[in-house]
Amino acid sequence: MPADSTFLFTVETDDGEDEAVLTRAEDGVEGYVNRCMHFTHIRIDKGSGAPVRNGELVCANHGAMFEQDTGVCTFGPCEGAQLDRIDIDVRDGGVYLVDDDYAFVRTGGIESDPADLGSTSNVEF
Template sequence: MPPGTAIAAVEEIPEESTLVFTVEDIEADEEKEALLVELDDEVAGWLNYCQHMTHIKIDKGSGAPMRNGELVCENHGAYFESDTGYCSFGPCEGAYLEEVDVTVDAGTAYLTDDEYEFLRTGAIESDPSDLSSSSNVKI
């Protein structure tokens, strides 16, 4: 029996980058984005939000940039260790990404975190009429 809900085959996670998926935070009844990053012999899962300004996504949909094995927030220049989520450099230095429990079984990454329900691979489906983000400001 699988250990949780299948997210993706490990081979689908880009090397030196990430794979985004959407979960529902069960307690908050809210969709959130998460990401997978492949480590040496396992996979790590993190919520896809920088800890400096938590509405900023680390993976904007085409894979997060990485440098020397660390995830990079392009907005603020923060670096996060891909295996621990620790911010080693930047405006949120010392903070941690929020972990999403995942496990690998037979080459597939599974969501095993009881706080989240897997919805789909890919980013949150946005509503073009929602102008609540500062990146949507129109003058």
């Protein structure tokens, strides 16, 4: 798992597939649903890892910043909101999904049609 980014994976919920991220926190690893709280259709990790600055995940769309340890937005249009946490367990050198609301599907994001250009207007850095 990268120290300065996120690890993206796909999960299954009662509503279908969704994306989640793992991030290195000060005291271990945290898991969150891969959705910015400003606009929940915006992904924090767009497939190449979310930027991390000074212990915070950065949403490249509008500059929102989320503490890696808590998921709380400390700056940006959704300040005070919190990322939706996914329960994980770290043991024996591995990270395991233990949240009853989610089932692991695969590493990487939701597979989409390459002809779908609906999200290409997002700013990347």
